[in-house]
Amino acid sequence: MHRKCAQSQAAYDLIHTHCQIIAQITRQLIHRQNALFMRRCTLPDDALERTGDYPTLAGERIADAIGSPEEDRFVVPPTDGVTGGMVPPRYIDVEKATIGALLHDIGTYAVLKNDGSNGEPLSFDGPRYVEHGLIGYELLLNEGYDESIAEFARNHTGCGLTREDVIDQHLPLPPADYVPVNLEQEVVMVADKYHSKSVPPKFLTASAYARKAARFGAENKQRWLELVRKYGEPDVPALAEHYHMRLVD
Template sequence: MSGYVPTLAQVDELHRKIAPSQAAYDLIHTHCVIVATIAREIVRHQNALFVRRCTLPKDDSGRPDPSQAAASDGITGGEIPPRLLDENLVVIGGLLHDIGTYRVLKHDGSDGEPLKFDGPHYIEHGLLGYQYLLDEGVDESIAQFARNHTGVGLTKDEVIRQGLPLPPADYVPVNLEQEVVMVADKYNSKSVPPKFLTAQSYANKAARFGEENRRAWLDLVDKYGEPDIPALAEQFHQRVV
């Protein structure tokens, strides 16, 4: 470990240091809080499945059937993970994953214009956030949450094929914790006003980039289960689409 893992107070300091306006902070920081909340729910469900794998009812093949687990933690479905997941790592990573979006704002709300992102350069926010965190001394293990959460995993081939303004490389999760944050991120949008998306709504969105992209998302939903999006939307006073 070459850097530090931020505390919750330090996470807030990192957001406030880079935020160009209060409006930008409110939108982006709230989104990160929501993603961290969803990611924490997913991790707790995954860890519960892992711990209970020996007591779950068996399926037709004699293996533990996670679909029979009681959905008491806000997540329905999901598969038993190969190991316990690090909840603290996921929460800190979720709180910082979108910190680079402050640097792709076209209007930050301080000039009398509504908040608006710079569409053509928005794809750069992951790499910008990664570099910002490294420059601030944050450990690589945390900075990678910013770098590796775009879409359902942005590969080098896709960067080249789409002519994206990024150095050709894989921008994909390298561990389960990063993958959980990537998944959680898909359930909430920083649109103005912000909104929650159901798993099916995001599947429809993913389909615009091809059937393979849509299928990859649905596989992730099967793997990690589906959060109770209406309940989360009510908690954070946002709409659902």
């Protein structure tokens, strides 16, 4: 699909690479979530207690305090560099989420102001950029993709665009909710915030995106902080180093 939609090699390299990175972060976040879920299912009922907003495995704290081998079996190790996170209500489908991540930004080819075919730097049409999710959704449906896959494109913008957001911000979209409808879509939306298709592309830490989210109001920033608490934080500095891209902290 990316090869079919890309107007130039530069457009392909920017957008396809971004989608690959988001798929990688998605898998990392889900591996952590599923590790927490599976460990929760195998622990005795009294091994889980709630601390603040986090369902916390009691054994993690006990093992830190006394180092007992018996208690060590309760420890949930970091998964793929992700730290924190809350126990999810169910096992998350990593295969479906990965496919969704690889296709979530397919609509951005249609909102390029300069597509790179003339040898000039890529640029996006700022006022139309917010349309890329709906464009991608319709494109995937027209290509025969299932609704459940096409929705990854429709429902990943920002921290979830509500009907009220669309109206209040005068966005060029039909008034509707453009929010994830399941955990798979939500985790892709979260992963997407850690990398930007700016020219040149860059990684953002959770704190950096919180500042960006705050530009759309305190409620939007709070949505993001709650998502970070829910899914934990990937090792963004390590990803930036691996891909030789700038890191905004």
